[in-house]
Amino acid sequence: MTLSKIKVIAFDADDTLWENEMLFRDAEERFCVLMKDFIDAETCNRRLFAMEMKNLSRYGYGIKPFILSLIEAALEFSEGKVSNHIIEQLIDLGKEMLEAPVVLLEGIEDSLKELSKKYRLVMVTKGDLLDQERKLLKSGLEPFFHHIEIVSDKTPRQYLKLIKHLDVEPSQFLMVGNSLKSDILPVLEVGAYGIHIPFRTTWEHEMVHEPVEHPKFKLLQHSSEMLSLL
Amino acid sequence: MTLSKIKVIAFDADDTLWENEMLFRDAEERFCVLMKDFIDAETCNRRLFAMEMKNLSRYGYGIKPFILSLIEAALEFSEGKVSNHIIEQLIDLGKEMLEAPVVLLEGIEDSLKELSKKYRLVMVTKGDLLDQERKLLKSGLEPFFHHIEIVSDKTPRQYLKLIKHLDVEPSQFLMVGNSLKSDILPVLEVGAYGIHIPFRTTWEHEMVHEPVEHPKFKLLQHSSEMLSLL
Numbered sequence: 001m002t003l004s005k006i007k008v009i010a011f012d013a014d015d016t017l018w019e020n021e022m023l024f025r026d027a028e029e030r031f032c033v034l035m036k037d038f039i040d041a042e043t044c045n046r047r048l049f050a051m052e053m054k055n056l057s058r059y060g061y062g063i064k065p066f067i068l069s070l071i072e073a074a075l076e077f078s079e080g081k082v083s084n085h086i087i088e089q090l091i092d093l094g095k096e097m098l099e100a101p102v103v104l105l106e107g108i109e110d111s112l113k114e115l116s117k118k119y120r121l122v123m124v125t126k127g128d129l130l131d132q133e134r135k136l137l138k139s140g141l142e143p144f145f146h147h148i149e150i151v152s153d154k155t156p157r158q159y160l161k162l163i164k165h166l167d168v169e170p171s172q173f174l175m176v177g178n179s180l181k182s183d184i185l186p187v188l189e190v191g192a193y194g195i196h197i198p199f200r201t202t203w204e205h206e207m208v209h210e211p212v213e214h215p216k217f218k219l220l221q222h223s224s225e226m227l228s229l230l
Numbered sequence: 231m232t233l234s235k236i237k238v239i240a241f242d243a244d245d246t247l248w249e250n251e252m253l254f255r256d257a258e259e260r261f262c263v264l265m266k267d268f269i270d271a272e273t274c275n276r277r278l279f280a281m282e283m284k285n286l287s288r289y290g291y292g293i294k295p296f297i298l299s300l301i302e303a304a305l306e307f308s309e310g311k312v313s314n315h316i317i318e319q320l321i322d323l324g325k326e327m328l329e330a331p332v333v334l335l336e337g338i339e340d341s342l343k344e345l346s347k348k349y350r351l352v353m354v355t356k357g358d359l360l361d362q363e364r365k366l367l368k369s370g371l372e373p374f375f376h377h378i379e380i381v382s383d384k385t386p387r388q389y390l391k392l393i394k395h396l397d398v399e400p401s402q403f404l405m406v407g408n409s410l411k412s413d414i415l416p417v418l419e420v421g422a423y424g425i426h427i428p429f430r431t432t433w434e435h436e437m438v439h440e441p442v443e444h445p446k447f448k449l450l451q452h453s454s455e456m457l458s459l460l
Binding site: 058059060064065067068071072075078080081082084085087088091094095098099128129130131133147150151152161165 | 288290295297298301302305308311314317318321324325328358359360361363377381382391
């Protein structure tokens, strides 16, 4: 893989720049503890995942949809017996998540600093704009990015629109992210480059099992490995 | 006011292209009916507004933040006595709002059709991307717009970023919207043009009382009046 012609490097945000999934997994665990009088932890986790999937196309991604799903799940799993006190705790949990500190992935700041000297960097996320802007600000990574692009979903069509909007060719565009399904496969499909840097936790919904063999694809363990490729 | 040099016309979406505020006002009314055993309608409305304001900087704009505020309000106004059945109805109300049909403002389609022949049109909204894309698709107005721009807030700084991003000068940018506070004043501040088309309902939070006298400002009653200006 040669990246000599790349003009724009787009980075996914959650679990590519900073930790995110852990926040949700921790919250799910806390939720299932709160629900322990009504449902065992394993069933709770399984049904909660189903609830999130059911609501995904309607609510989209992020903390607010997640909390709405938790509240709906609390009502449903308890068969209408959950206390107001628990619902209040779910509202508070959401606010706590929105205000959680941003934990950068190791070495990402140095990698971005180097890359931003030679390439236009953009952040591409399907999260909530307000939340992602806030995280970018808290992270201290803002100076390295030209701007944020928010997409409602990471499909080949959305990537093509984005690449056109950035005024480059697909062959000049590289996407870096932790999700094969969202960050890599649709990007390769439209003729652009993809670098996969897996995070230690990947949401079940994002799991794709096929290994990817493709001339425009590279699997790395750490963002710093990018520096020797470019 | 002469608009001969305008290159990009940006339209606010909610209550500029289609009805929106009514959906929220109706939902608030339904909420206060649901809460009638705990609080009178007038106090309910007043305290609900305060709750939304309190949560605005944390939650941002849109239906999901609104529903989270309704649930928090239900718990608080009832002093923890609200039934699960009512909370369930609030979750359902949110889903209903997300799926509400899009009601276009009178004549907007014809106005956009004409304008799109001569200008690059963009939609600029501080709503939720997923919801706004869905509404744009349902509205049938998508073909007239070059793309959607989502901003987390409509401040002078955000407009400057947007104008730079669109690769035009402030003096080539016109914003059209129903809110003086969000769509017009910050735009005039950065040297761009603003056309105010008031909607019959304006959210209390968006009210600004000063009349605007400015060479780059125009107040219109209907989008079709734009056609004779450009």
